[in-house]
Every structure is written in C-alpha cells, then in structure tokens.
Amino acid sequence: MNAGSTLEIAVETSGETTIVTPKGEVDMARSPLLRKSIADVMKAKPKRVVLDLSGVPYMDSSGLATMVEALQNSRKNQIPLLLCSLTPRVRSILEIARLNTVFTLCDGRAQALNG
Amino acid sequence: MNAGSTLEIAVETSGETTIVTPKGEVDMARSPLLRKSIADVMKAKPKRVVLDLSGVPYMDSSGLATMVEALQNSRKNQIPLLLCSLTPRVRSILEIARLNTVFTLCDGRAQALNG
Amino acid sequence: MVQGPRARPAPSGLTVQSVFHEPEVHMQILSRPELLAPVRAMTNAMAARVGLNDIDACHLALALDEALTNIIRHGYDSDRNGRIWIEMGPLALTQGLRIEIKDRARSVNPDELQGRDLEDIRPGGLGMHLMRTLVDRFEHANRPDGGMQIVLEKSSTPASVSNAS
Amino acid sequence: MVQGPRARPAPSGLTVQSVFHEPEVHMQILSRPELLAPVRAMTNAMAARVGLNDIDACHLALALDEALTNIIRHGYDSDRNGRIWIEMGPLALTQGLRIEIKDRARSVNPDELQGRDLEDIRPGGLGMHLMRTLVDRFEHANRPDGGMQIVLEKSSTPASVSNAS
Ligand SMILES: Nc1ncnc2c1ncn2[C@@H]1O[C@H](COP(=O)(O)OP(=O)(O)O)[C@@H](O)[C@H]1O
Ligand SMILES: Nc1ncnc2c1ncn2[C@@H]1O[C@H](COP(=O)(O)OP(=O)(O)O)[C@@H](O)[C@H]1O
Numbered sequence: 001m002n003a004g005s006t007l008e009i010a011v012e013t014s015g016e017t018t019i020v021t022p023k024g025e026v027d028m029a030r031s032p033l034l035r036k037s038i039a040d041v042m043k044a045k046p047k048r049v050v051l052d053l054s055g056v057p058y059m060d061s062s063g064l065a066t067m068v069e070a071l072q073n074s075r076k077n078q079i080p081l082l083l084c085s086l087t088p089r090v091r092s093i094l095e096i097a098r099l100n101t102v103f104t105l106c107d108g109r110a111q112a113l114n115g
Numbered sequence: 116m117n118a119g120s121t122l123e124i125a126v127e128t129s130g131e132t133t134i135v136t137p138k139g140e141v142d143m144a145r146s147p148l149l150r151k152s153i154a155d156v157m158k159a160k161p162k163r164v165v166l167d168l169s170g171v172p173y174m175d176s177s178g179l180a181t182m183v184e185a186l187q188n189s190r191k192n193q194i195p196l197l198l199c200s201l202t203p204r205v206r207s208i209l210e211i212a213r214l215n216t217v218f219t220l221c222d223g224r225a226q227a228l229n230g
Numbered sequence: 231m232v233q234g235p236r237a238r239p240a241p242s243g244l245t246v247q248s249v250f251h252e253p254e255v256h257m258q259i260l261s262r263p264e265l266l267a268p269v270r271a272m273t274n275a276m277a278a279r280v281g282l283n284d285i286d287a288c289h290l291a292l293a294l295d296e297a298l299t300n301i302i303r304h305g306y307d308s309d310r311n312g313r314i315w316i317e318m319g320p321l322a323l324t325q326g327l328r329i330e331i332k333d334r335a336r337s338v339n340p341d342e343l344q345g346r347d348l349e350d351i352r353p354g355g356l357g358m359h360l361m362r363t364l365v366d367r368f369e370h371a372n373r374p375d376g377g378m379q380i381v382l383e384k385s386s387t388p389a390s391v392s393n394a395s
Numbered sequence: 396m397v398q399g400p401r402a403r404p405a406p407s408g409l410t411v412q413s414v415f416h417e418p419e420v421h422m423q424i425l426s427r428p429e430l431l432a433p434v435r436a437m438t439n440a441m442a443a444r445v446g447l448n449d450i451d452a453c454h455l456a457l458a459l460d461e462a463l464t465n466i467i468r469h470g471y472d473s474d475r476n477g478r479i480w481i482e483m484g485p486l487a488l489t490q491g492l493r494i495e496i497k498d499r500a501r502s503v504n505p506d507e508l509q510g511r512d513l514e515d516i517r518p519g520g521l522g523m524h525l526m527r528t529l530v531d532r533f534e535h536a537n538r539p540d541g542g543m544q545i546v547l548e549k550s551s552t553p554a555s556v557s558n559a560s
Contacts, residue, residue, distance in 0.1 A: 006267070006443055025267060025270070027263070027266045027267065027270070027295060027299075028263045028266060028295075028299045028302070028303075029263035029264050029266060029267070058270070058288065058291075058292075060266075060292055060295045060296060060299065061296055061299070061356040061357045061360055062299065064356055065356065088285065089284070089285060089288045092285055092288070092289070093288075093289075093292060093360075096289070096360060096363050096364060097356055097359070097360060121278055121432070140432060140435070142428070142431045142432065142435070142460060142464075143428045143431060143460075143464045143467070143468075144428035144429050144431060144432070173435070173453065173456075173457075175431075175457055175460045175461060175464065176461055176464070176521040176522045176525055177464065179521055180521065203450065204449070204450060204453045207450055207453070207454070208453075208454075208457060208525075211454070211525060211528050211529060212521055212524070212525060237404070237405055237418070237421035237482070239402070239404050240402055253402070254424065254425050254427065254430060255422060255423070255424050255425075255430065255433065256402035256422065256423040256424075257420060257421065257422045257423075258420070258421040258422075259419065259420050259421075260419050260420075262419065264444050265419060265420065265444075267440045267443075267444065268420065268437045268440035268441045268444060269437070270440075271436035271437055271439065271440040272433045272434070272436055272437040272440075274436065275432045275433035275435070275436040275437075276433045278432070279429050279430075279432065279433060317402070
C-alpha cells in the first residue's frame, strides 16, 4: 500500500481491447490518478476501452467527472468506452447522477469484451 | 442489519458438535451478545463447541475476555472448545495477548470438526 | 518550535440544539482531500450505528463528501490549512443521522450554488445536484459571522424500497 | 427545549504542539460504547493515509479502543454523557500516526494501571497490556487540571517484519 493513496489501477490488454481496473474508493484525492491512467490508455488508440469497476466500492462526483471526461475523449477519438461490473453502490450513484443512460454499461467483463 | 449493532451470530449443529459463527467486529458494545450466545450453547451440554471466527475481522480485550470465560466454562463442564478460521488480524491480536497457546486453534472448520 | 494547527471552538450555528437530534461526535478537520476517506469511514459507521442500510449510509457519506469537496476547492481555494467543523448524531424521531458542517471560508451567494443542468453532460457541477438528491433534508446558509453552514439529514428507508433498484 | 450535549474546548494538554507531529483531526465524542466502531473506522483510514499497513493500522485502532473502553468503564463509570477528546495526525519524521486522548473523568494513581499478570489466565486486565504492547510509544498521565491524557504513536514497520508471523 502506498502512503496516502489507496487506489490502485491495473491496465491490461485483451486482443485489441484495453481494460482499466481501478481498485479502491475514488474521491477528490484519488480521481486524478484515474484520470491520468485513462488518458494514457486513450493516447495509445486501442480499438476499445473497458473500465472494470468491480473493485470500486465508492465514487464521488470527481470520479463521475473523470468518467464523463473519458467518455467525451472516447467519442472525439472514436474509441468505444464500456463500463462493466459495477458494484450496487456505484450503480446507485450513477443512477442518481442520471449518468446510467449516458454510459454503455455491461454486467460482466466477458459481456464487455464481446459486446 | 439491526440498529446499532452489526454483530450477527449463527448457531448450528453438526453431529454432536455445536458451531458458533459470529459475523462482525467484536468490541465492548458487541461482546455481551457473543458472551450470551456461547453461554446458552454451553448450557445445552453439547459434546464439543467450535467457535468459527472467519467472519470476525477485529476483536478487542472484551472479546478476548469473553473467549477466556468460555474456555473456563468449557473446562469446568468438560466440553472441549475449539477456535477455527482466525483472520490474520485476530490471530495477531491473540498472539499479542499471548492467548494463542491457551486456546486450541484449528486452521479450518473441517479440521475443528474432525480434531 | 513551530506551532501546529490547534483546535478552535466551532463557530456558533444558526440552529440551537433541540430535542430532535443529539450530536454525539464533534470534529474539526483541516481542508485536505486526504481526510475525505477517514471522514467517510466514520460516517458509514455512524450511519450503521443508527440503523441505516448500506446504500443509504453510502449516499449520506457521499453527500457529506460533496459538501467537504466544495468547501476545500471553492471555499478555501485548496488551502490545506483551512478548518472545517463537522457534527454528527442520531435523529430522535426516526432512525436516521444528522450532520452539520461549518467553515470559515468565503461565503457565497446561494444563487451561485445551483450546479449545472443535468442535461448538459460535462464534468463538474454535479456536486450540488447530488447533495440535494441524496439526503432527506438539505440546508445551506451563510452565517452572520461569516462562513457557511450546511445541514444534512437522512433517515432509514424500509428495506423493500431501498433494495428495489 | 432540551439542550443537547454541546462541544466544549478540549482541555489543554501537557505537551505543546511540535515540529514532530501535526494534528489534522480533532474530535469530541460522548462516552458511549456504540461510538467505538465509528472511531475505529476513522483510525484505520487515518493509519492507511499515513502509510501504515493493515495489521499495524488494526493494532493502533485496538490500542485506541482499549484506552476509550477504560475511560468509558472506569473513568466515567459507564455514564453515557462524559466527554472524550481525541486528536490524530501524522508524525513528521516517520510514516506514522500520533493519537492523543483526553478526558475529564476521575484520574487514577498510575500504579493502579498495571493490569494483570499475563500468566494469570482470566477475563479482564488485558487492556493495559495490549495498549503498551501494540504501539511504539505509550504515555499515560494525570493532567494538573484533572482528568487524564494518553498518547499513542505507531510508525510503519517494514513489510518484511510485519508480514513475518
Ligand atoms: N462551499 C462553497 N464555497 C464557495 N462556492 C461554492 C461552494 N460550493 C459550491 N460552490 C459553487 O457552486 C458551484 C457548483 O458546485 P458543484 O455542483 O459542487 O460543482 P463543481 O464543484 O464541480 O463546480 C461551484 O462551481 C462553485 O462555484
Ligand atoms: N481510564 C481509567 N480510569 C480509571 N481507572 C482505570 C482507567 N484505565 C484503567 N483503569 C484501572 O486499571 C485497571 C486495569 O485496566 P485494564 O488492563 O484495561 O483491564 P480491565 O479494564 O479489563 O480491568 C482497571 O481495572 C482499572 O482499575
């Protein structure tokens, strides 16, 4: 565990898809790390980006803003962005922010990779 | 979840053994519940009692005291008491209190039931 | 010897203590993003203590987080040594938690606090909308002595309702 | 209208603020066992924030728990409206956390605070032993103005040591 931050982000590739898997709560102190990870991934122009949220038990508006920014980036660069494996808490937060219909949500990672 | 208390205790029987499985952190506010559960179980004079601690991520000295009391009760009534499936945190607390050699510890539930 | 930040008494509030709630915890934290996680952990456990379910607890903790984030960013302009006072305690008439937040940052015209239109999909401006939506009672006021005061209250929703989605 | 318990300024301590630590969080809680879990959750998150591993964080939270339990039971005789002040902040010279606890309960002769001999296997008397063993620095004193003051400090142990057992 690195001092002060308990968000860890794994990046892997599966075929032409890049999968970003943050692990930890995403708040104002941690969202810059997620923002940078996604921006770096987009820069490499993969065919598709999947954000696996199974390890994210909590997200605040700075986390939501990070994902909205990623979506705008993905549209501009025509790289589809999919979110998968949302925990019930994060799903409920997305719904309250009315962003659940803005993003492409998949139940599991397999569905996101085939979708 | 019942208001104010987040310790839940399951009691089951397997053959002539009674298994007590608390789930939650055991502190001063919650140990009386555990104490009562174990005392009730002992009163029924089972052949053996197993305390499955897999769902206990934390225990303070009132929890330790509850288990020491249970051990004394078990010796008096000649009902063997076994602890199984300790989490690393609770194991470390038992070691610091030097109670790890006082109790009979088993790795898993299967071992406790056969031991 | 350098003097570290000392605790100062909380500014007096606009509301008086009442029979309807009882503060059990008073905190003073510095305006640092790294302290959001510890406060959130405390809030979740306080919410569980009064009987809120996991999702309700998370929503209340999120509302508090948004309030603190705004105070840190907009109120104190990311100065790491601003003081924020937080008070928590059970409501007396329902299973619920009340949180009061005070700062000594620059106060702002409540009209500026609208947040953005939700149809306008862009980062930012979500915080105010979330705060208003996540709790049962949301109050936001400037104190006569300077600084702001925010009240958040959330009561337990029946399991059948909160588990519906 | 009934007046609820109000926050009072923390009693002044025996030590002055120093360059070696910086309090980031000041709390006042009521002497209630149900508040141990919220304080523990906060302590664990503060410990993670300064870089303590999971086991070290748990041990520091346990030491604080034992101190609070003793104050609630012995200091305030289980009165639910006693006040306890807790201050937390990072140590400046190592990755670690310092916690200071104060009460206004009856103070006690330090010789009474020995706890029991570990060879004597019986419930009770473990708290003092745990507190002393779990942290790197443990101080316990009566304040001249009445009440007690406890200091707990724990620094990060290298992964190789703390994962050994
Ligand atoms: N505590 C505060 N102090 C000063 N201004 C604030 C405060 N909270 C909110 N504001 C103002 O209200 C606006 C909307 O806030 P919010 O909905 O949280 O979105 P965001 O913070 O992302 O801009 C902010 O941009 C800011 O101008
Ligand atoms: N804060 C306190 N105020 C008064 N007496 C205390 C306090 N803390 C400890 N003591 C005394 O020290 C004794 C040993 O404490 P401890 O080791 O925690 O065991 P226990 O609380 O189980 O008796 C207590 O029984 C009590 O007499």
